[in-house]
Amino acid sequence: MTEKVFDIVVVGSCMTDLVSKAPRLPKAGETIHGHKFFIGFGGKGANQCIQAARLGVKTAMVCKVGKDFFGDNYIQNFKDNGVHTEFVKQSSDAVTGAASITVDDAGENAIVIVAGANMLLGAEELQEALPAISHTKVLVCQLEISPQTSLQAMCMARDNKVKTIFNPAPAIPDLDPDFYRVSDVFCCNESEAELLTGTSVASVEEAHRAGQKLLKRGCGSVIVTLGPQGCVVLKGGEPTLKHVPAPEVTAVDTTHLCRPGVTPEARAWRERVLVIASLEHWHFTWPTTHTCLWRRWPAEPIWWQG
Secondary structure (H helix, E strand, C coil): CCCCCCCEEEECCCEEEEEEECCCCCCCCCCCCCCEEEEEEECHHHHHHHHHHHCCCCEEEEEEEECCHHHHHHHHHHHHCCCECCCEEEECCCCCCEEEEEECCCCCEEEEEECHHHHHCCHHHHHHHHHHHHHCCEEEECCCCCHHHHHHHHHHHHHCCCEEEECCCCCCCCCCCHHHHCCCEEEEEHHHHHHHHCCCCCCHHHHHHHHHHHHHCCCCEEEEECHHHCEEEEECCCCCCEEECCCCCCCCCCCCCCCCCHHHHHHHHHCCCCHHHHCCCHHHHHHHHCCCCCEECCCEECCCCC
16 A cells, blocks of 8 residues: 555546547437548546646555456556546446447537546445545546445545545536535535536526535635636635636637636645645637647647657
8 A cells, every 4th residue: 555645635536538529519310421530538436536637746546447358558658647546446337437428519518428447436446445545635526427336435535634626517407415514625516516506507696506505515716617707716605706718719629628727726725825825827729729639549649748
């Protein structure tokens, strides 16, 4: 068991992305010709973890992949990006998670995911990773693995006074109330905020109201991202919100907008900087203007280069 102390530990998902680009999305039952195909590394948790490593912090990933070709390559990808892999486990009982993605020329997409080994990550793996979770500075979780696994990891972190960032994606309407209470930062987009609060979130003002509802459920701080409108930040005990605007850009691919704002927040905490300082607009706009898989297959870096 490692005695290493990490700045950020991410408990979450790994997905092999099978991406097809086509002029438009096919209709039901229709076959169309595409003009590009590639395979890459994805998954909300893994994306956040690799971004944290590329921002220069000591990072570890807690996840599960299949004992297969995709799983082997995913572990190597983590190593190539400087991510600690002791807690990346392989299973013969399920395949590495995969996402079949079609992106049209307007940047819109359609996605089918098969969680595979991601759903086998559980209490046993968390217990093995407890020394790392209990001594890290920040823990980051999402919902592409079993919600109970994410919640357990966050409770373990809070029990050890570790700061937590929770990204409730993909959102579920019956989210366990304990998630709010163990989230130092609760970071969601507008559609997730709508689902969780039952209110419309289409403007800065509506995001403010939704954020206030989430704060009342026990979150330390709330960030609601609004795409081209930037994001709003609310902190418990403070009456005013912070609106961080975003510049206008032309979207190329929104598929892999992997919550890049989450890991700069975590890095800011490591440096004892308030969350807001890390939310510069480029963290939100860059991924939509590039096809932003961390690496194309097998190993060609294509974005966020040092």
